[in-house]
Every structure is written in C-alpha cells, then in structure tokens.
Amino acid sequence: xxxxxxxxxxxxxxxxxxxxxxxxxxxxxxxxxxxxxxxxxxxxxxxxxxxxxxxxxxxxxxxxxxxxxxxxxxxxxxxxxxxxxxxxxxxxxxxxxxxxxxxxxxxxxxxxxxxxxxxxxxxxxxxxxx
Amino acid sequence: xxxxxxxxxxxxxxxxxxxxxxxxxxxxxxxxxxxxxxxxxxxxxxxxxxxxxxxxxxxxxxxxxxxxxxxxxxxxxxxxxxxxxxxxxxxxxxxxxxxxxxxxxxxxxxxxxxxxxxxxxxxxxxxxxxxxxxxxxxxxxxxxxxxxxxxxxxxxxxxxxxxxxxxxxxxxxxxxxxxxxxxxxxxxxxxxxxxxxxxxxxxx
Ligand SMILES: Nc1ncnc2c1ncn2[C@@H]1O[C@H](COP(=O)(O)OP(=O)(O)OP(=O)(O)O)[C@@H](O)[C@H]1O
Ligand SMILES: [Mg+2]
Numbered sequence: 001x002x003x004x005x006x007x008x009x010x011x012x013x014x015x016x017x018x019x020x021x022x023x024x025x026x027x028x029x030x031x032x033x034x035x036x037x038x039x040x041x042x043x044x045x046x047x048x049x050x051x052x053x054x055x056x057x058x059x060x061x062x063x064x065x066x067x068x069x070x071x072x073x074x075x076x077x078x079x080x081x082x083x084x085x086x087x088x089x090x091x092x093x094x095x096x097x098x099x100x101x102x103x104x105x106x107x108x109x110x111x112x113x114x115x116x117x118x119x120x121x122x123x124x125x126x127x128x129x130x
Numbered sequence: 131x132x133x134x135x136x137x138x139x140x141x142x143x144x145x146x147x148x149x150x151x152x153x154x155x156x157x158x159x160x161x162x163x164x165x166x167x168x169x170x171x172x173x174x175x176x177x178x179x180x181x182x183x184x185x186x187x188x189x190x191x192x193x194x195x196x197x198x199x200x201x202x203x204x205x206x207x208x209x210x211x212x213x214x215x216x217x218x219x220x221x222x223x224x225x226x227x228x229x230x231x232x233x234x235x236x237x238x239x240x241x242x243x244x245x246x247x248x249x250x251x252x253x254x255x256x257x258x259x260x261x262x263x264x265x266x267x268x269x270x271x272x273x274x275x276x277x278x279x280x281x282x283x284x285x286x287x288x289x290x291x292x293x294x295x296x297x298x299x300x301x302x303x304x305x306x307x308x309x310x311x312x313x314x315x316x317x318x319x320x321x322x323x324x325x326x327x328x329x330x331x332x333x334x
Pocket of ligand 2: 160164165166167168208302
C-alpha cells in the first residue's frame with residue numbers, strides 16, 4: 001500500500017465503525033480498521049487492536065487513534081504483541097477530529113510522521129471562533 | 131518451600147473461585163466510581179484461564195503463567211486485562227524453564243510483575259489504583275526475604291481499605307475527581323483477592 005493506514009480504537013464498537021464509515025467517504029484509498037469494544041461489550045481489547053493493526057499495516061506506516069481510559073493501555077500492549085511492526089505510531093489526539101485529519105493527510109500520500117503531526121496539531125484547533 | 135506447576139494451577143483455581151464468589155461485590159465497587167464491569171470481566175477472564183490451563187499439561191511455570199496472561203489480555207480487556215496480563219507475563223519470564231520456584235524466585239517474579247504494572251499503567255502509589263496494594267505487598271515480601279504469604283494478604287487487605295481515602299488520578303475513576311473519595315478502588319479489591327488466593331495455596 002502506498003498510503004499510511006489508520007486504526008480506530010474506541011470503547012464503543014459503533015463509534016469505531018461509524019467513524020470508519022465517515023472517513024472512508026473522504027479517503028476511500030486509505031486502509032482503515034475499526035477496533036471497538038471488548039468481547040461484544042463496552043471497553044477496549046488488546047488482541048482486537050493487534051488484529052486490526054495487522055489487517056491494515058503498511059510499510060508506509062500505520063497510525064493508531066484512541067478514545068478514553070484503557071484504550072491507550074490496550075493500544076500500547078497491542079503494539080508490543082504485534083512485534084517487529086516498526087512503523088506504527090499511537091497519536092496523542094482527539095479521536096474524531098484527529099482521525100479525520102489523519103485520513104485526509106494519508107489520502108494525500110503524506111509520510112507517517114507528517115500524518116501523526118497533523119492529527120496531533122488538532123489539539124490546538126479552535127472549533128468556535130470567539 | 132518451593133511452589134511448582136501444581137501450586138501455580140491451584141493459585142489460578144483459587145483466584146477464579148474468589149472472583150466468581152465476589153463478582154457482584156467487585157462490580158458494585160466499580161459501579162460507584164467506574165463503569166461497573168470489573169467483577170464480570172475478572173470472573174469471565176479467570177474462568178477462561180482455568181478452562182485453558184486445566185486441559186493442558188505444563189512442563190514449566192513460564193508456559194503456564196504465559197497462557198494465563200494471554201487469556202486475561204484477550205478475555206478480560208478494559209484496564210484490568212492488560213494490567214493483570216502484563217503482571218502474569220512478567221512472572222512467566224522470571225519463572226520460564228522452571229518446574230518449580232523457590233521463595234526467592236517467586237518474590238522476584240512478583241517484583242517483576244509490579245514493575246510491569248507500573249510500566250504499563252504509569253501509576254504511582256497514592257493514585258487509587260491496584261498499585262496501592264501491589265507496591266506495599268511486594269516491598270514487604272522483598273524486605274522479609276521470605277514468602278510470608280498470610281501476612282502479605284493481611285497487608286493487602288489493609289491497603290485495599292486505605293484506598294477509600296484516596297482521590298483517583300488514573301483510570302475511569304479519575305474523571306470523578308474528589309467524588310471518588312470514600313470508595314474502595316475495585317482493582318485494589320481484586321488484587322487483594324489475588325494475594326488471599328496466593329496465601330491459601332502457600333499455606334496448604
Ligand atoms: N493506569 C492504571 N494503572 C494501574 N491500575 C489502573 C490503571 N487504570 C485503571 N487501573 C485499575 O483498574 C481498575 C479498573 O479495571 P476495569 O477492568 O474495570 O477497567 P475499566 O476502568 O472498566 O476500563 P475502561 O477504560 O475500559 O472502562 C481500577 O480500579 C484500577 O485499580
Ligand atoms: Mg470498569
């Protein structure tokens with residue numbers, strides 16, 4: 001694949017799946033995997049995230065975005081378990097806006113570090129002009 | 131005294147029994163300051179772990195504890211799945227290739243488990259997490275240099291009670307801020323059961 005791919009980690013399966021749909025509309029050429037829920041319940045699960053990373057991993061790189069609490073613990077563990085996948089980054093960004101920018105940048109063929117920077121910059125974005 | 135594969139299996143069995151008995155209680159603790167899934171997650175995960183290990187023969191402690199770790203990571207999930215999973219994974223590394231471990235080796239394994247928990251969750255003592263039980267208990271065992279499991283379990287119980295007075299700084303409960311004060315931390319309660327189960331096995 002010649003695009004950076006994305007993994008969306010949420011406590012809710014529907015949030016992850018819904019966000020994936022939203023992004024596919026703006027970036028149909030980007031590999032996106034949803035890793036929501038924990039064994040059918042609300043929560044996150046490292047094995048689920050590991051499978052998601054492996055399903056879209058590309059040499060160009062993969063960015064993992066996450067929501068709350070245990071999502072980061074499980075994402076970090078998933079990365080360790082996936083082993084040898086050098087080009088995976090966990091982005092410190094809000095899930096929805098971060099993933100949206102990441103999809104746009106990845107769709108433009110931007111390299112991994114630029115995609116990560118762009119979605120982390122979302123933290124400074126003003127949504128309502130005062 | 132040495133603890134081998136059979137004792138380690140008995141430990142996991144004991145933990146499972148306690149989690150099945152206490153799942154309602156753990157869940158109530160988690161309802162107060164979290165999302166109310168802790169008891170169910172622990173009960174489900176340890177039942178799966180027991181199912182997995184009871185149908186296997188193990189030549190060494192490392193393989194047994196690694197199977198437990200991977201089952202917890204896959205079946206418990208949430209925060210406690212990766213945390214307990216990491217703890218058992220670290221113990222499995224210390225006890226790899228050994229049919230049994232002596233007291234020093236088990237204390238070293240618990241020490242590595244604590245280090246793994248802290249690296250994974252980045253929590254310190256006083257932040258109202260399971261670290262508030264694990265760290266004092268492991269330090270007690272390291273100081274004594276003996277597997278004084280009953281005293282360790284008593285200390286675990288006391289430290290669990292003390293989490294009531296703390297304000298949560300990590301995990302879901304941290305979103306509650308000061309409103310988390312006055313409740314026992316659910317992960318500290320399940321960790322206390324882990325040390326109680328350990329004491330039962332060591333004493334028998
Ligand atoms: N960063 C952390 N470090 C150590 N222990 C933690 C951390 N975060 C949570 N815990 C422990 O985990 C317990 C909660 O476990 P539980 O399985 O219920 O996770 P959860 O909060 O439901 O996870 P989720 O974020 O998926 O909702 C807490 O009571 C606490 O002891
Ligand atoms: Mg919970």
